[in-house]
Amino acid sequence: MRQHFLLDPEVTFLNHGSFGATPRVVLQAQQRAQLEMERNPVAYLGRASAALLASARQRLAAEIGARGEDLVFVPNASTGVNIVARSLALAPGDEVLTTDHEYGACVATWQRRCVESGAVLRTVAVPLPFEPEAFAERLLAACTPRTRLVFVSHITSTTAIVFPLRALCAAARERGVITLVDGAHAPGQVALDLAAIGADFYTGNCHKWMCAPKGSAFLHVRPDRLAGPVLLEAPVVSWGYVAEQAEDEGAVDGAASGGLAVGRTGHTGFDAYTGRTPLERRLQWQGTRDLSAFLSVPAAIEFQAAHDWPAWRRRCHDMAIELQREVLARNGLAPVAPDDALAQMVPIPVRTPATGDHAEALRRWLCDERRIEVPVTQHAGQVLVRASVQAYNTHEDLERLRDALAAAGV
Template identity: 60%
Template sequence: MRDLFLLDPELVFLNHGSFGACPREVIEAQQRWQLEMERNPVDFLGRRSAALLLQARSALAAELGADPEHLVFVPNATTGVNVVTQSFVLAPGDEVLSTNLEYGACDAAWQHVCAAQGASYRRVDIPLPFDADSFVERLLAAVTPRTRLIYASHITSTTALTLPVAALCRAARERGITTLIDGAHAPGQIALDLDAIGADFYVGNCHKWMCAPKGAGFLHARPEHHARLDAPVISWGYAEGTGGHTGFDAYLGRTLFERRMQWQGTRDLSAWLAVPAAIAFQRRHDWPAVRARCHALAREALDALTQRHGLQPIARDADWAQMVAIPVPAQDPEALRQRLYAESGIELPVTAHGGRTFVRISVQGYTRRGEIERLLAAPALC
C-alpha cells in the first residue's frame, strides 16, 4: 500500500497522527474538483457548491453514523472546538471540566474563553497506567453544581489513549451537563457511530486517519444546539436580506446550521469534496482488516521497546488503536526526536506527560514491517 501514497520512499514515516497522509488517488480527486471550479468559479461556488457539499456531507455522515443535517465541514477539529468554545455562554463562577490528557491548543481555547467570562477551566488528573473502567467515575466525581460542560478527547494526542466517551456522554446527559468530544484522531482509526455516542458536540478530522486531503474536518451538533452556534466568520448566512444579490441560497444552504457555518467567503472547497474519495479508498481496501494489522504491528513495537527498557505499557491493548505511546527512559523529548530523524530517517513525535517520555508511533496501512524494524534498531532507542 505504500506505493499508493505520496510519501518519500526513503522516509520511515511513523507520524501519521500529526497531519495524516493522503493516497495519490484522493489527491487526484481533490485536484479534479479544483480544476472543475476554475472552469467556471461563479457556477461552481455560486450555484452548485451547497448541493456538492451536501453530497459530500451525506457520504461522511453515513460513514460516521450521523444525520447529514447535523454535521458541517470545518477546516480541522481545532476550528470545531473553537466554534463551540466561542459560542458557549458561561456565567461568572461557572466551570468547564476536562482532563489533563487534552490537546494543548484546545486547552488554550477553553482557558481563553473561560477567563474572558469569569468562569474556570478545571482539569482532572487521570493516572497512568490508564484504567478505562474507572475513567467516567473519576471525572464525574469532580463535577460540581457549577459544571456546565465536560470536554474530553475521544483519542488523546500525547498518550494515544481511547477514552470511553459514550459512557461519559450518557452519564453527563443524565446530570444535565453538556458534552464536547474532540475526535481529532478517531475518524478512520476506529469505527464511529456519532448518534450512539450521544455527545452534544463532536468534532473530528478527516485528513488524519480517514486519509482525506489536509483541511478537511467536521463539527457535529445535536439539533437543539444549532441555533446557539456561531461561525468564526459572520457572512451572508446571518444576513436578513441579500443586498440586491440573487441566487445566494445556492451556496448558503437550507438550514440554519448550514447557512451560518457553510459560507464564510471565498475559499477552496476541494478538500471537503474529496472526502467521499477517501472513504471509498478505505472501503475498497478492507479498512477493518487494515486497522487490525496496524494494531498488531504497533503492538510488536510496544512489546519490544517496553521489554528492552524494563517499562510497563500505559494501557491495555483495548485502550489504543493504530497509534500508541510507548514509554522510554526519561530524557529530552526534542533531542530524542531529532536524533531519530537525523541518524535513522525516522519521522515520529516524542511526547512527554507526567514526567514520562514516550515515542508515539502511528501505524497506517502503508507502514511496512521493515520500518518498525528500523525503529527498533535505531541507536537512539538502544
C-alpha cells in the same frame, strides 16, 4: 499499499497522526474538483457548491453514524472546538471540565475563553496506567453544580489513548452538562457511531486517519442541540446571517425561492450563501475558499472501502502493539494503557529524563540521524515515543524504530 501514497521512500514515516497522508487517487479527485471550479467559479461556488457539499456530508454521515443535516465541514478539529467555545455563554464562576491528556492548542482555546468570561477551567488528572472502567466515574465525580461543559478527546494526542465516551456522555446529559469531544484522531482509526456516542458536539478530522486532503474536518451537533441552548456562531460572520435575518423577518419564501435570500441581501441566485438549515446558514459559507478538500472526503472513504480498511486497522493495531511490547520488554517498562484502549497509535515509554529538551533531542536524533519521522512527547513524568502505524507501514519500518531506540540507549 505504500505505492498508493506519495511518501518519501527514504524516510521511515511513523507520524501519520500529525497531519495524515493522502492517497494519489484522492488527491486526483481533489484536483478534478479544483479544475471544475475554475471552468466557472461563479456557477461552481455560488450555485453548485451547496448541493455538492450536501452530498459529501451525506456520504461522510453514513460512515460515522450520523445524519448529513447534523454536520458541517470545517478545516480542522481545532476550528470545531473554537466554534463551540466561542458560542457557549459562560458566566463568572461557571466551570469547564477537562483532563490532563488534552491537545495543547485546544486547552489554550478553553483557557482563553475562561479568562474572557470569568469561568474556571478545571483539569482532572487521569492517571497512568489508564483504567478504562474508571474514566467516566473519575470525570463525573469532579462535576459540580457549576459545571457547564466537559471537554475530552476521543483519542488523545500525547498519550494515544482511546477514551470510552458513551457512559460519560449519557451521564453528563442526565446532569444537564454539555459534552464536546475532540475527535481529531478518531475518524478512520476507529469505527465511529456518533449517534451511539451521544456527545452534544463532536468534531473530527478527515485528513488524518480517513486519509482525505489536508483541511477537511467536520463538526457534528446532536440533533436535539440544533435549536439551542448553544446557538453556534461561525468564526466569520457572512451571508448566512443575512439570510437568517431575512427569513426571520419573512423576506425569504422557501417555497418560491428555494430558501434563497432576496431583497436587502444584495445577492440573489447564490444557494451557497444561504443554506437549508440553521447549521448550514451560520457555518457553511465563510467567504471565498477552496472547498475541494471537503468535496474529496467521499473519495477517501471510497478508497478505504475498496481496500478493506477494517482489516488494515486490525493489522496496524497488532503491529503497533507488538512494537510496543518489544521496546518495553527490553527496557523493563510497563505500557501506559491496556492493548484494547489503543488503536493504531502507541505511546511507548522510554528511559530518558522527562524534560522537553530531552524529548526534543531524541526526536531530532531519530529524524536527522536515522530518517525516522516520529513524535516524542512527555506526559506525567514520562517521555513517550508516539508511533503511528498506517496501512502503508511495514514490519521493517517498525524494526527500524525499535533498533534506533536501542541504539540511542532509551
